[in-house]
Amino acid sequence: MTETTVAPDDQVEHNEGDEEKRTVVRTQGVKKIYTMGGTEVHALRGVDLEIYSGEYLSIMGPSGSGKSTFFNMVGGLDKPTAGKVYIDEVDVAQLDAYELAWLRCRKIGYIFQSFNLIPVMTALENVTLPMVFAGLTSDESRDKGMDLLKKVGLGERHSHKPQELSGGQQQRVAVARALANDPAVVLADEPTANLDLQTGTEIIELLREMNESSGVTVISATHDHKMLSVSDRVVWIKDGQKERVVLRKDLEIETVHVEGE
């Protein structure tokens, strides 16, 4: 962990755009209705939320709460039945397939619960794949990919295939891949659910580190209470509605309070 260094030029680049509370994702009255077997299921009943650039936000909620649906909306993976989702001030619903692919490639980095590395590719190739889609030359992407792998502490293992890596290492590769095109937002869908306690903590720390060093916004859906202590804000979703939003400083008081009981 100590060897993870931060490239100085990277920091400069991002500090410039790091204004106070710039909104990066905004949802307005987002509703989602699924029709299942003739009955309408209201997965989301109108959620308003602003997510600021550079913050570390956790979305919590029991399964079936609409948490995943909301998370997918925020990540541009699903379109709302009603309401609007803006990512970087762009209305996601207005985008065609080509523009959506562009958005996913450049603006959003995804981290999955089950890592989802491409099994036939090495760690380095997995990290450089989004750069290939973005049109970088192979030299550019190789150099950048190696830098990213070093940042997540896997510089030595760049030629390993996913099945030759442990779960924690695979998730580290996935973190590097998510950061490949310097996205505005990293979306992490229960990134620690398939990891043991120790490795999960390490991944959370890594995400927090990346968030602090490169100023990337991290949004994660989680059940994991370890996530709470590093989050700037926690949003609870219940019954398709935003139940409450808690800032970290309030959260600490709350946890202390709970522990005190």
Next chain:
Amino acid sequence: MTEQALAGGRTISLPMSKALEISIRSLKIRFGRSLITTSGIVLAIAFLMSVWSQNEVIGSLRDANKSEINLELQKNGVETLMAEGVDASDEAKARLAEDRSKQTWLISLSLLVCVVGIANAMLMSVTERYREIGTMKCLGALDSFIIKLFLLESTFQGLAGTLVGIVVGLTMTLLLAMLDYGMFVFEYFPTGGILRSALAAIVSGTLLSLIGAMLPAYKAAKMEPVEAMRSDT
């Protein structure tokens, strides 16, 4: 550099070489199953090639129109051009045409079965890789990239299968023809005709695998990237 690209909104290039690389590796990793798919093409093309090359060999022997060869041909129930210098009778011509149409029917059937087999195998391959495809789409892959991936994969299988099929079909035919006509086969070897048949077989084999892969590739490309997020399987 990247900032520039972001600002300029440079179009996402279509990395053909990457698609090529991934599809070859996917084939390698599922070598056993791709072998079974390929063997379907091998059989169909071997049949096609054996029929075509047999036609060429016998046609060439018939055109030689030598009495000793004609005797052998007649022994094997092949219509000959009768005596030297005389045209084939109308009846013989009609019978030849009938044989040809029966052959065409058989070939079409075998090729149809082959296409269905390929489509089935590719559909399996797509279903198996839902998560992989979804992930690629999340990373910014365009539909066209996914389509390319699957069409290339199928084309490689088709090409490999066709080449093996041609060799198998041709060898079988030549061995059988040698049993019947001995060295006459090589004396009047229809090199041009065989080459033409081989070329036609390569084109049809590759085309068939492409056709078989179209629907599965389209299905894969239209997949929603949310699939990658699903935790099951």
